[in-house]
Amino acid sequence: MFFLHQGYSLVPVKTVQLGEAATLTCALPIKEFGSITVHWYKQSAGDGLKLIVTLSKSAPPEYSPEFSRKRFNVENANNVCNLTVLKTVQEDEGIYHCGIAEWMYPIQWSETYLSVKGNTQMTSNYTVVQWPTVLDPLHPGESVTLQCSIISVFDKATCSEDLSVFWFRAESNKSHPNIIYTHGNTHDECENRSETQKRCVYRFSKNVSSSDAGTYYCAVDICGEILFGNGTALKLGMIFH
Template structure:
């Protein structure tokens, strides 16, 4: 019989009743629920079944019953199917979130299958009590080596709290290179820093601070995240900008310029020295014929040495110039980006979630 049922389901041989019923039931986790289906006495060959449909899974079937009176209860650890007065019942005890789905009551009469009733069963878990997450921006400019404190205020309605335990608070950082946020800190005791307003129905406010000495690599967006009731809530984020020390930049440029100048002077001196030695070798060509071969060898050696020195120093010089240009360009882009973000931050009010 079950083989025929599956074949009929796959071949879509079923049809809906003339007045199909579809309703929705919402129950809490751990509650008991009973789904009912009308059972009319029309034929002795009719059978009734309950099936459950969950997106992405195969249909799940429950034990069926006959059209006629059949006082047998089919039970599993948490479900039971049985007959009632002109009804066919599916009972689910101590519901779990995984019980959420669409339940259909089906009547099968020989090769005819009819959908009598559909029920969307929603298992409602505990609701989180978080009402807002507010992050504060540092008021003063931040420079490398400064100590920065980021603050996150979590507002919650303690009267509607249904989850056991305290909130878990984490800090995430997303770098300027658009990388995925990474956890950088977790608060150990989330109950610290919480205060409840004496006013009636006022939310509870918990303040979480995160401090660190920053460097230029710590620039990015910092997010305060609160985990509760199996969910995680993020704040809007705090963008931490590290100001560039222009005095250090000027000193670095000056040192780089002096190195380039010293390299140029060294190149000129070496070229002059090697050239002078080469000329001395040329003057030695007027010596006796027996000394011609050694003089020629010394001349070739001096020329090779000159070429290597010139190539090495030109390569170093080119590298220093390219590094100086690249560094200056990046710093200019960073400075312009900081100015742009500061203008946007002044024109856009901050809002917490």
């Protein structure tokens, strides 16, 4: 298991071979399990959260119709809740969210990206570029556009249809980043840079608020592996009233 960026405790990535079992873990509070309920969700590129299963001590696991218990298994032991994909297929790839609900407390979240390897293309043929490294200070209400370029090198240059691009925002005072946008398999533009090289550009635009400062990472799922940019730091200027 590795992380999207070493500078923060970001979303961990678990990589398995196609057809293997994959077990994702979620740390539980050190207290009686009977006082909490655990929800597991899956999020694919371009999609919202889809509930997989709900687990509590007072009832057997409740699986959503889309996620059969023949393919998924959930159990808790030693203050850890495990979700196991019994035999992975390519469609299992995505971000898995664990939500811990306690009475009178906010839901606690943790995430893991499950990467399913099975494609024969080589990620060494790709480069992920983010720029500028630091944006000039902005003020709330101003618009900003973040840009991420994927450069591919092949005998016949192409932007793979298997690309999935995610944008994360990380703050130094948070243990996990927020996923803010997914491109799915769409890009803004592609161009041939040479006979063997092609570049596809992915952009994310938003009007900033006072809480939007942080480092924004472009993470790209290529052929079952994760490549990521160095991040773009978004700084907000001083606000005068």
